[in-house]
Amino acid sequence: MSLLTNVMDHSLDDGYAEAAARKKADGSGGMPKTLRAKLGLAAGLVLAALVVTVGAAQARVAAPVVAKEREELVDRIEGETSAADKLEKSVDELRDEVNTRRREALEKSGDGDRSDLVGILSGAVEVHGPGVKLVVNDAKDVSGTGADGQPRGTSGFSDTGRLRDRDMQRVVNGLWESGAEAISINGQRLTALSAIRAAGDAILVDNRPLVPPYTVLAVGAGEQLSREFQDSADGLYLHALEESYGIRTAISVADDLKLPAAPSVIVRTAQPISEKGTS
Known part of the structure:
Protein backbone atom coordinates (compact mmCIF):
# COMPACT_ATOMS: atom_id res chain seq x y z
CA MET A 1 0.00 0.00 0.00
CA SER A 2 2.84 2.38 0.78
CA LEU A 3 4.07 2.00 -2.83
CA LEU A 4 0.65 2.86 -4.27
CA THR A 5 0.36 5.79 -1.94
CA ASN A 6 3.79 7.09 -3.01
CA VAL A 7 2.88 6.76 -6.69
CA MET A 8 -0.33 8.67 -6.19
CA ASP A 9 1.31 11.43 -4.15
CA HIS A 10 4.33 11.76 -6.47
CA SER A 11 3.01 11.04 -9.97
CA LEU A 12 5.87 13.12 -11.56
CA ASP A 13 9.34 11.81 -10.92
CA ASP A 14 11.53 14.03 -8.75
CA GLY A 15 14.17 14.08 -11.50
CA TYR A 16 11.88 16.16 -13.74
CA ALA A 17 11.41 18.73 -10.98
CA GLU A 18 15.18 18.91 -10.43
CA ALA A 19 15.81 19.35 -14.18
CA ALA A 20 13.21 22.14 -14.40
CA ALA A 21 14.72 23.91 -11.39
CA ARG A 22 18.21 23.61 -12.88
CA LYS A 23 17.10 25.13 -16.27
CA LYS A 24 15.35 27.94 -14.48
CA ALA A 25 18.51 28.69 -12.52
CA ASP A 26 20.61 28.68 -15.73
CA GLY A 27 18.17 31.04 -17.48
CA SER A 28 17.48 28.57 -20.27
CA GLY A 29 13.99 27.89 -19.30
CA GLY A 30 10.90 29.45 -20.70
CA MET A 31 10.34 29.81 -24.45
CA ASP A 111 35.53 106.54 -99.01
CA GLY A 112 32.66 104.03 -99.31
CA ASP A 113 34.66 101.28 -101.00
CA ARG A 114 37.47 101.66 -98.51
CA SER A 115 34.98 101.32 -95.65
CA ASP A 116 33.71 97.98 -96.99
CA LEU A 117 37.25 96.68 -97.30
CA VAL A 118 38.16 97.81 -93.80
CA GLY A 119 35.00 96.21 -92.41
CA ILE A 120 35.83 92.89 -94.03
CA LEU A 121 39.47 92.86 -92.96
CA SER A 122 38.66 93.95 -89.41
CA GLY A 123 35.89 91.37 -89.01
CA ALA A 124 33.26 93.99 -88.26
CA VAL A 125 30.91 92.72 -91.00
CA GLU A 126 29.87 89.25 -92.09
CA VAL A 127 31.33 87.98 -95.34
CA HIS A 128 30.67 85.21 -97.81
CA GLY A 129 32.42 83.91 -100.85
CA PRO A 130 34.63 81.11 -102.14
CA GLY A 131 37.34 79.75 -99.94
CA VAL A 132 38.76 76.78 -98.07
CA LYS A 133 37.29 74.56 -95.37
CA LEU A 134 39.91 72.95 -93.14
CA VAL A 135 38.85 70.47 -90.45
CA VAL A 136 41.50 69.58 -87.86
CA ASN A 137 40.96 67.01 -85.11
CA ASP A 138 42.96 65.31 -82.38
CA ALA A 139 44.36 61.84 -82.97
CA LYS A 140 42.05 58.90 -82.38
CA ASP A 141 44.24 57.41 -79.64
CA VAL A 142 44.62 60.52 -77.50
CA SER A 143 45.61 59.34 -74.02
CA GLY A 144 45.63 60.95 -70.63
CA THR A 145 49.42 61.42 -70.66
CA GLY A 146 51.99 62.33 -73.22
CA ALA A 147 54.94 60.35 -74.48
CA ASP A 148 57.03 61.75 -71.60
CA GLY A 149 54.50 60.51 -69.03
CA GLN A 150 53.36 64.03 -68.19
CA PRO A 151 49.65 65.00 -68.24
CA ARG A 152 48.41 66.60 -71.41
CA GLY A 153 48.89 70.31 -71.42
CA THR A 154 52.26 70.25 -69.64
CA SER A 155 54.44 68.91 -72.42
CA GLY A 156 56.46 71.31 -74.53
CA PHE A 157 55.87 69.34 -77.75
CA SER A 158 52.91 68.08 -79.74
CA ASP A 159 53.63 64.48 -78.76
CA THR A 160 50.26 63.45 -77.36
CA GLY A 161 48.08 63.48 -80.47
CA ARG A 162 46.27 66.57 -79.23
CA LEU A 163 46.23 69.82 -81.19
CA ARG A 164 47.72 72.73 -79.25
CA ASP A 165 47.06 76.45 -79.34
CA ARG A 166 50.45 77.02 -80.99
CA ASP A 167 49.47 74.54 -83.73
CA MET A 168 46.25 76.45 -84.37
CA GLN A 169 48.19 79.70 -84.43
CA ARG A 170 50.42 78.34 -87.17
CA VAL A 171 47.42 77.11 -89.16
CA VAL A 172 45.72 80.51 -89.00
CA ASN A 173 48.91 82.44 -89.78
CA GLY A 174 49.56 80.13 -92.72
CA LEU A 175 46.09 80.81 -94.13
CA TRP A 176 46.54 84.58 -93.72
CA GLU A 177 49.90 84.38 -95.45
CA SER A 178 48.44 82.28 -98.26
CA GLY A 179 45.87 84.95 -99.11
CA ALA A 180 42.86 84.42 -96.82
CA GLU A 181 40.67 87.51 -96.52
CA ALA A 182 38.58 86.36 -93.55
CA ILE A 183 38.88 83.39 -91.16
CA SER A 184 36.67 81.80 -88.53
CA ILE A 185 37.23 78.85 -86.20
CA ASN A 186 34.16 76.91 -85.10
CA GLY A 187 32.05 79.94 -85.99
CA GLN A 188 34.28 82.36 -84.07
CA ARG A 189 35.39 85.16 -86.40
CA LEU A 190 39.02 86.20 -86.16
CA THR A 191 39.98 89.87 -86.18
CA ALA A 192 43.12 91.90 -85.78
CA LEU A 193 42.41 91.84 -82.03
CA SER A 194 41.89 88.05 -81.78
CA ALA A 195 44.12 85.91 -79.60
CA ILE A 196 44.53 82.13 -79.70
CA ARG A 197 45.58 80.86 -76.30
CA ALA A 198 45.39 77.74 -74.15
CA ALA A 199 43.77 76.97 -70.81
CA GLY A 200 44.87 73.49 -69.79
CA ASP A 201 43.98 71.25 -72.73
CA ALA A 202 41.42 73.66 -74.20
CA ILE A 203 42.13 76.05 -77.05
CA LEU A 204 40.69 79.52 -76.50
CA VAL A 205 39.84 82.05 -79.19
CA ASP A 206 39.17 85.45 -77.63
CA ASN A 207 38.75 83.66 -74.28
CA ARG A 208 36.07 81.35 -75.67
CA PRO A 209 36.88 77.63 -75.44
CA LEU A 210 36.72 75.56 -78.61
CA VAL A 211 35.82 71.88 -78.84
CA PRO A 212 37.40 69.55 -81.42
CA PRO A 213 37.04 68.94 -84.27
CA TYR A 214 38.13 72.45 -85.21
CA THR A 215 36.49 73.74 -88.40
CA VAL A 216 38.51 76.54 -89.94
CA LEU A 217 36.79 78.52 -92.70
CA ALA A 218 38.89 80.87 -94.81
CA VAL A 219 37.41 83.09 -97.51
CA GLY A 220 39.72 83.65 -100.44
CA ALA A 221 40.68 82.40 -103.89
CA GLY A 222 39.57 78.79 -103.32
CA GLU A 223 41.92 76.55 -105.32
CA GLN A 224 44.84 78.93 -105.12
CA LEU A 225 44.39 79.46 -101.37
CA SER A 226 44.28 75.70 -100.77
CA ARG A 227 47.33 75.02 -102.88
CA GLU A 228 49.45 77.82 -101.44
CA PHE A 229 48.56 76.89 -97.87
CA GLN A 230 49.43 73.23 -98.32
CA ASP A 231 52.75 74.18 -99.92
CA SER A 232 53.58 76.74 -97.24
CA ALA A 233 55.77 76.08 -94.22
CA ASP A 234 52.72 76.07 -91.94
CA GLY A 235 50.84 73.68 -94.21
CA LEU A 236 53.83 71.32 -94.21
CA TYR A 237 53.99 71.68 -90.42
CA LEU A 238 50.35 70.55 -90.18
CA HIS A 239 51.13 67.63 -92.48
CA ALA A 240 54.05 66.66 -90.21
CA LEU A 241 51.68 66.63 -87.21
CA GLU A 242 49.42 64.29 -89.15
CA GLU A 243 52.25 61.95 -90.10
CA SER A 244 54.05 61.92 -86.76
CA TYR A 245 51.30 62.22 -84.14
CA GLY A 246 48.09 61.14 -85.84
CA ILE A 247 46.48 64.58 -86.03
CA ARG A 248 43.54 64.25 -88.43
CA THR A 249 43.07 66.87 -91.14
CA ALA A 250 40.77 67.35 -94.12
CA ILE A 251 40.89 70.30 -96.49
CA SER A 252 38.43 71.10 -99.25
CA VAL A 253 37.54 73.98 -101.55
CA ALA A 254 34.09 75.55 -101.16
CA ASP A 255 32.21 77.74 -103.60
CA ASP A 256 30.45 79.84 -100.99
CA LEU A 257 31.39 80.14 -97.33
CA LYS A 258 29.55 82.36 -94.85
CA LEU A 259 31.47 83.86 -91.95
CA PRO A 260 29.71 85.83 -89.19
CA ALA A 261 30.79 89.22 -87.95
CA ALA A 262 32.89 89.39 -84.83
CA PRO A 263 30.93 90.12 -81.63
CA SER A 264 33.12 93.10 -80.79
CA VAL A 265 35.95 94.98 -82.44
CA ILE A 266 36.26 97.76 -79.90
CA VAL A 267 39.82 98.98 -79.52
CA ARG A 268 40.66 99.81 -75.93
CA THR A 269 43.67 101.94 -75.10
CA ALA A 270 45.31 102.80 -71.81
CA GLN A 271 45.01 106.30 -70.47
CA PRO A 272 47.48 107.99 -68.10
CA ILE A 273 46.27 108.47 -64.54
CA SER A 274 46.02 112.05 -63.42
CA GLU A 275 48.49 112.97 -60.70
CA LYS A 276 45.74 114.78 -58.85
CA GLY A 277 43.98 111.52 -58.15
CA THR A 278 47.07 109.87 -56.70
CA SER A 279 48.66 110.29 -53.32
Missing part, protein backbone atom coordinates in the same frame (compact mmCIF):
# COMPACT_ATOMS: atom_id res chain seq x y z
CA PRO A 32 12.03 27.27 -26.77
CA LYS A 33 14.95 28.51 -28.88
CA THR A 34 13.23 27.78 -32.20
CA LEU A 35 10.21 29.79 -31.22
CA ARG A 36 12.37 32.69 -30.03
CA ALA A 37 14.26 32.64 -33.36
CA LYS A 38 11.06 32.71 -35.36
CA LEU A 39 9.70 35.58 -33.30
CA GLY A 40 12.98 37.49 -33.72
CA LEU A 41 12.90 36.98 -37.49
CA ALA A 42 9.30 38.09 -37.63
CA ALA A 43 10.13 41.23 -35.62
CA GLY A 44 13.03 42.00 -38.00
CA LEU A 45 10.81 41.62 -41.04
CA VAL A 46 8.19 43.88 -39.50
CA LEU A 47 10.84 46.50 -38.74
CA ALA A 48 12.26 46.31 -42.29
CA ALA A 49 8.78 46.63 -43.76
CA LEU A 50 8.16 49.65 -41.55
CA VAL A 51 11.40 51.33 -42.71
CA VAL A 52 10.58 50.69 -46.37
CA THR A 53 7.06 51.99 -45.92
CA VAL A 54 8.25 55.16 -44.20
CA GLY A 55 10.90 55.71 -46.90
CA ALA A 56 8.36 55.28 -49.69
CA ALA A 57 5.98 57.68 -47.97
CA GLN A 58 8.73 60.29 -47.60
CA ALA A 59 9.72 59.84 -51.25
CA ARG A 60 6.12 60.37 -52.36
CA VAL A 61 5.97 63.52 -50.25
CA ALA A 62 9.32 64.86 -51.55
CA ALA A 63 8.72 63.96 -55.24
CA PRO A 64 6.33 66.85 -55.98
CA VAL A 65 8.74 69.31 -54.32
CA VAL A 66 11.70 68.08 -56.41
CA ALA A 67 9.62 68.13 -59.58
CA LYS A 68 8.48 71.65 -58.85
CA GLU A 69 12.04 72.84 -58.22
CA ARG A 70 13.15 71.22 -61.47
CA GLU A 71 10.36 72.89 -63.42
CA GLU A 72 11.24 76.26 -61.89
CA LEU A 73 14.90 75.78 -62.83
CA VAL A 74 13.99 74.79 -66.40
CA ASP A 75 11.69 77.81 -66.69
CA ARG A 76 14.44 80.07 -65.39
CA ILE A 77 16.97 78.68 -67.86
CA GLU A 78 14.55 79.08 -70.75
CA GLY A 79 13.75 82.63 -69.66
CA GLU A 80 17.43 83.59 -69.42
CA THR A 81 18.13 81.96 -72.79
CA SER A 82 15.29 83.89 -74.37
CA ALA A 83 16.56 87.14 -72.85
CA ALA A 84 20.07 86.43 -74.13
CA ASP A 85 18.71 85.72 -77.62
CA LYS A 86 16.83 89.02 -77.59
CA LEU A 87 19.94 90.90 -76.50
CA GLU A 88 21.99 89.21 -79.20
CA LYS A 89 19.38 90.11 -81.80
CA SER A 90 19.39 93.70 -80.55
CA VAL A 91 23.19 93.80 -80.79
CA ASP A 92 23.05 92.54 -84.39
CA GLU A 93 20.45 95.14 -85.30
CA LEU A 94 22.48 97.94 -83.71
CA ARG A 95 25.62 96.73 -85.44
CA ASP A 96 23.85 96.74 -88.81
CA GLU A 97 22.55 100.24 -88.13
CA VAL A 98 26.02 101.49 -87.20
CA ASN A 99 27.53 99.90 -90.30
CA THR A 100 24.85 101.43 -92.50
CA ARG A 101 25.32 104.92 -91.09
CA ARG A 102 29.09 104.63 -91.28
CA ARG A 103 28.87 103.50 -94.88
CA GLU A 104 26.54 106.37 -95.75
CA ALA A 105 28.87 108.87 -94.10
CA LEU A 106 31.92 107.48 -95.89
CA GLU A 107 30.11 107.40 -99.23
CA LYS A 108 29.41 111.10 -98.86
CA SER A 109 33.11 111.66 -98.30
CA GLY A 110 34.07 109.33 -101.18
Whole structure:
Protein backbone atom coordinates (compact mmCIF):
# COMPACT_ATOMS: atom_id res chain seq x y z
CA MET A 1 0.00 0.00 0.00
CA SER A 2 2.84 2.38 0.78
CA LEU A 3 4.07 2.00 -2.83
CA LEU A 4 0.65 2.86 -4.27
CA THR A 5 0.36 5.79 -1.94
CA ASN A 6 3.79 7.09 -3.01
CA VAL A 7 2.88 6.76 -6.69
CA MET A 8 -0.33 8.67 -6.19
CA ASP A 9 1.31 11.43 -4.15
CA HIS A 10 4.33 11.76 -6.47
CA SER A 11 3.01 11.04 -9.97
CA LEU A 12 5.87 13.12 -11.56
CA ASP A 13 9.34 11.81 -10.92
CA ASP A 14 11.53 14.03 -8.75
CA GLY A 15 14.17 14.08 -11.50
CA TYR A 16 11.88 16.16 -13.74
CA ALA A 17 11.41 18.73 -10.98
CA GLU A 18 15.18 18.91 -10.43
CA ALA A 19 15.81 19.35 -14.18
CA ALA A 20 13.21 22.14 -14.40
CA ALA A 21 14.72 23.91 -11.39
CA ARG A 22 18.21 23.61 -12.88
CA LYS A 23 17.10 25.13 -16.27
CA LYS A 24 15.35 27.94 -14.48
CA ALA A 25 18.51 28.69 -12.52
CA ASP A 26 20.61 28.68 -15.73
CA GLY A 27 18.17 31.04 -17.48
CA SER A 28 17.48 28.57 -20.27
CA GLY A 29 13.99 27.89 -19.30
CA GLY A 30 10.90 29.45 -20.70
CA MET A 31 10.34 29.81 -24.45
CA PRO A 32 12.03 27.27 -26.77
CA LYS A 33 14.95 28.51 -28.88
CA THR A 34 13.23 27.78 -32.20
CA LEU A 35 10.21 29.79 -31.22
CA ARG A 36 12.37 32.69 -30.03
CA ALA A 37 14.26 32.64 -33.36
CA LYS A 38 11.06 32.71 -35.36
CA LEU A 39 9.70 35.58 -33.30
CA GLY A 40 12.98 37.49 -33.72
CA LEU A 41 12.90 36.98 -37.49
CA ALA A 42 9.30 38.09 -37.63
CA ALA A 43 10.13 41.23 -35.62
CA GLY A 44 13.03 42.00 -38.00
CA LEU A 45 10.81 41.62 -41.04
CA VAL A 46 8.19 43.88 -39.50
CA LEU A 47 10.84 46.50 -38.74
CA ALA A 48 12.26 46.31 -42.29
CA ALA A 49 8.78 46.63 -43.76
CA LEU A 50 8.16 49.65 -41.55
CA VAL A 51 11.40 51.33 -42.71
CA VAL A 52 10.58 50.69 -46.37
CA THR A 53 7.06 51.99 -45.92
CA VAL A 54 8.25 55.16 -44.20
CA GLY A 55 10.90 55.71 -46.90
CA ALA A 56 8.36 55.28 -49.69
CA ALA A 57 5.98 57.68 -47.97
CA GLN A 58 8.73 60.29 -47.60
CA ALA A 59 9.72 59.84 -51.25
CA ARG A 60 6.12 60.37 -52.36
CA VAL A 61 5.97 63.52 -50.25
CA ALA A 62 9.32 64.86 -51.55
CA ALA A 63 8.72 63.96 -55.24
CA PRO A 64 6.33 66.85 -55.98
CA VAL A 65 8.74 69.31 -54.32
CA VAL A 66 11.70 68.08 -56.41
CA ALA A 67 9.62 68.13 -59.58
CA LYS A 68 8.48 71.65 -58.85
CA GLU A 69 12.04 72.84 -58.22
CA ARG A 70 13.15 71.22 -61.47
CA GLU A 71 10.36 72.89 -63.42
CA GLU A 72 11.24 76.26 -61.89
CA LEU A 73 14.90 75.78 -62.83
CA VAL A 74 13.99 74.79 -66.40
CA ASP A 75 11.69 77.81 -66.69
CA ARG A 76 14.44 80.07 -65.39
CA ILE A 77 16.97 78.68 -67.86
CA GLU A 78 14.55 79.08 -70.75
CA GLY A 79 13.75 82.63 -69.66
CA GLU A 80 17.43 83.59 -69.42
CA THR A 81 18.13 81.96 -72.79
CA SER A 82 15.29 83.89 -74.37
CA ALA A 83 16.56 87.14 -72.85
CA ALA A 84 20.07 86.43 -74.13
CA ASP A 85 18.71 85.72 -77.62
CA LYS A 86 16.83 89.02 -77.59
CA LEU A 87 19.94 90.90 -76.50
CA GLU A 88 21.99 89.21 -79.20
CA LYS A 89 19.38 90.11 -81.80
CA SER A 90 19.39 93.70 -80.55
CA VAL A 91 23.19 93.80 -80.79
CA ASP A 92 23.05 92.54 -84.39
CA GLU A 93 20.45 95.14 -85.30
CA LEU A 94 22.48 97.94 -83.71
CA ARG A 95 25.62 96.73 -85.44
CA ASP A 96 23.85 96.74 -88.81
CA GLU A 97 22.55 100.24 -88.13
CA VAL A 98 26.02 101.49 -87.20
CA ASN A 99 27.53 99.90 -90.30
CA THR A 100 24.85 101.43 -92.50
CA ARG A 101 25.32 104.92 -91.09
CA ARG A 102 29.09 104.63 -91.28
CA ARG A 103 28.87 103.50 -94.88
CA GLU A 104 26.54 106.37 -95.75
CA ALA A 105 28.87 108.87 -94.10
CA LEU A 106 31.92 107.48 -95.89
CA GLU A 107 30.11 107.40 -99.23
CA LYS A 108 29.41 111.10 -98.86
CA SER A 109 33.11 111.66 -98.30
CA GLY A 110 34.07 109.33 -101.18
CA ASP A 111 35.53 106.54 -99.01
CA GLY A 112 32.66 104.03 -99.31
CA ASP A 113 34.66 101.28 -101.00
CA ARG A 114 37.47 101.66 -98.51
CA SER A 115 34.98 101.32 -95.65
CA ASP A 116 33.71 97.98 -96.99
CA LEU A 117 37.25 96.68 -97.30
CA VAL A 118 38.16 97.81 -93.80
CA GLY A 119 35.00 96.21 -92.41
CA ILE A 120 35.83 92.89 -94.03
CA LEU A 121 39.47 92.86 -92.96
CA SER A 122 38.66 93.95 -89.41
CA GLY A 123 35.89 91.37 -89.01
CA ALA A 124 33.26 93.99 -88.26
CA VAL A 125 30.91 92.72 -91.00
CA GLU A 126 29.87 89.25 -92.09
CA VAL A 127 31.33 87.98 -95.34
CA HIS A 128 30.67 85.21 -97.81
CA GLY A 129 32.42 83.91 -100.85
CA PRO A 130 34.63 81.11 -102.14
CA GLY A 131 37.34 79.75 -99.94
CA VAL A 132 38.76 76.78 -98.07
CA LYS A 133 37.29 74.56 -95.37
CA LEU A 134 39.91 72.95 -93.14
CA VAL A 135 38.85 70.47 -90.45
CA VAL A 136 41.50 69.58 -87.86
CA ASN A 137 40.96 67.01 -85.11
CA ASP A 138 42.96 65.31 -82.38
CA ALA A 139 44.36 61.84 -82.97
CA LYS A 140 42.05 58.90 -82.38
CA ASP A 141 44.24 57.41 -79.64
CA VAL A 142 44.62 60.52 -77.50
CA SER A 143 45.61 59.34 -74.02
CA GLY A 144 45.63 60.95 -70.63
CA THR A 145 49.42 61.42 -70.66
CA GLY A 146 51.99 62.33 -73.22
CA ALA A 147 54.94 60.35 -74.48
CA ASP A 148 57.03 61.75 -71.60
CA GLY A 149 54.50 60.51 -69.03
CA GLN A 150 53.36 64.03 -68.19
CA PRO A 151 49.65 65.00 -68.24
CA ARG A 152 48.41 66.60 -71.41
CA GLY A 153 48.89 70.31 -71.42
CA THR A 154 52.26 70.25 -69.64
CA SER A 155 54.44 68.91 -72.42
CA GLY A 156 56.46 71.31 -74.53
CA PHE A 157 55.87 69.34 -77.75
CA SER A 158 52.91 68.08 -79.74
CA ASP A 159 53.63 64.48 -78.76
CA THR A 160 50.26 63.45 -77.36
CA GLY A 161 48.08 63.48 -80.47
CA ARG A 162 46.27 66.57 -79.23
CA LEU A 163 46.23 69.82 -81.19
CA ARG A 164 47.72 72.73 -79.25
CA ASP A 165 47.06 76.45 -79.34
CA ARG A 166 50.45 77.02 -80.99
CA ASP A 167 49.47 74.54 -83.73
CA MET A 168 46.25 76.45 -84.37
CA GLN A 169 48.19 79.70 -84.43
CA ARG A 170 50.42 78.34 -87.17
CA VAL A 171 47.42 77.11 -89.16
CA VAL A 172 45.72 80.51 -89.00
CA ASN A 173 48.91 82.44 -89.78
CA GLY A 174 49.56 80.13 -92.72
CA LEU A 175 46.09 80.81 -94.13
CA TRP A 176 46.54 84.58 -93.72
CA GLU A 177 49.90 84.38 -95.45
CA SER A 178 48.44 82.28 -98.26
CA GLY A 179 45.87 84.95 -99.11
CA ALA A 180 42.86 84.42 -96.82
CA GLU A 181 40.67 87.51 -96.52
CA ALA A 182 38.58 86.36 -93.55
CA ILE A 183 38.88 83.39 -91.16
CA SER A 184 36.67 81.80 -88.53
CA ILE A 185 37.23 78.85 -86.20
CA ASN A 186 34.16 76.91 -85.10
CA GLY A 187 32.05 79.94 -85.99
CA GLN A 188 34.28 82.36 -84.07
CA ARG A 189 35.39 85.16 -86.40
CA LEU A 190 39.02 86.20 -86.16
CA THR A 191 39.98 89.87 -86.18
CA ALA A 192 43.12 91.90 -85.78
CA LEU A 193 42.41 91.84 -82.03
CA SER A 194 41.89 88.05 -81.78
CA ALA A 195 44.12 85.91 -79.60
CA ILE A 196 44.53 82.13 -79.70
CA ARG A 197 45.58 80.86 -76.30
CA ALA A 198 45.39 77.74 -74.15
CA ALA A 199 43.77 76.97 -70.81
CA GLY A 200 44.87 73.49 -69.79
CA ASP A 201 43.98 71.25 -72.73
CA ALA A 202 41.42 73.66 -74.20
CA ILE A 203 42.13 76.05 -77.05
CA LEU A 204 40.69 79.52 -76.50
CA VAL A 205 39.84 82.05 -79.19
CA ASP A 206 39.17 85.45 -77.63
CA ASN A 207 38.75 83.66 -74.28
CA ARG A 208 36.07 81.35 -75.67
CA PRO A 209 36.88 77.63 -75.44
CA LEU A 210 36.72 75.56 -78.61
CA VAL A 211 35.82 71.88 -78.84
CA PRO A 212 37.40 69.55 -81.42
CA PRO A 213 37.04 68.94 -84.27
CA TYR A 214 38.13 72.45 -85.21
CA THR A 215 36.49 73.74 -88.40
CA VAL A 216 38.51 76.54 -89.94
CA LEU A 217 36.79 78.52 -92.70
CA ALA A 218 38.89 80.87 -94.81
CA VAL A 219 37.41 83.09 -97.51
CA GLY A 220 39.72 83.65 -100.44
CA ALA A 221 40.68 82.40 -103.89
CA GLY A 222 39.57 78.79 -103.32
CA GLU A 223 41.92 76.55 -105.32
CA GLN A 224 44.84 78.93 -105.12
CA LEU A 225 44.39 79.46 -101.37
CA SER A 226 44.28 75.70 -100.77
CA ARG A 227 47.33 75.02 -102.88
CA GLU A 228 49.45 77.82 -101.44
CA PHE A 229 48.56 76.89 -97.87
CA GLN A 230 49.43 73.23 -98.32
CA ASP A 231 52.75 74.18 -99.92
CA SER A 232 53.58 76.74 -97.24
CA ALA A 233 55.77 76.08 -94.22
CA ASP A 234 52.72 76.07 -91.94
CA GLY A 235 50.84 73.68 -94.21
CA LEU A 236 53.83 71.32 -94.21
CA TYR A 237 53.99 71.68 -90.42
CA LEU A 238 50.35 70.55 -90.18
CA HIS A 239 51.13 67.63 -92.48
CA ALA A 240 54.05 66.66 -90.21
CA LEU A 241 51.68 66.63 -87.21
CA GLU A 242 49.42 64.29 -89.15
CA GLU A 243 52.25 61.95 -90.10
CA SER A 244 54.05 61.92 -86.76
CA TYR A 245 51.30 62.22 -84.14
CA GLY A 246 48.09 61.14 -85.84
CA ILE A 247 46.48 64.58 -86.03
CA ARG A 248 43.54 64.25 -88.43
CA THR A 249 43.07 66.87 -91.14
CA ALA A 250 40.77 67.35 -94.12
CA ILE A 251 40.89 70.30 -96.49
CA SER A 252 38.43 71.10 -99.25
CA VAL A 253 37.54 73.98 -101.55
CA ALA A 254 34.09 75.55 -101.16
CA ASP A 255 32.21 77.74 -103.60
CA ASP A 256 30.45 79.84 -100.99
CA LEU A 257 31.39 80.14 -97.33
CA LYS A 258 29.55 82.36 -94.85
CA LEU A 259 31.47 83.86 -91.95
CA PRO A 260 29.71 85.83 -89.19
CA ALA A 261 30.79 89.22 -87.95
CA ALA A 262 32.89 89.39 -84.83
CA PRO A 263 30.93 90.12 -81.63
CA SER A 264 33.12 93.10 -80.79
CA VAL A 265 35.95 94.98 -82.44
CA ILE A 266 36.26 97.76 -79.90
CA VAL A 267 39.82 98.98 -79.52
CA ARG A 268 40.66 99.81 -75.93
CA THR A 269 43.67 101.94 -75.10
CA ALA A 270 45.31 102.80 -71.81
CA GLN A 271 45.01 106.30 -70.47
CA PRO A 272 47.48 107.99 -68.10
CA ILE A 273 46.27 108.47 -64.54
CA SER A 274 46.02 112.05 -63.42
CA GLU A 275 48.49 112.97 -60.70
CA LYS A 276 45.74 114.78 -58.85
CA GLY A 277 43.98 111.52 -58.15
CA THR A 278 47.07 109.87 -56.70
CA SER A 279 48.66 110.29 -53.32
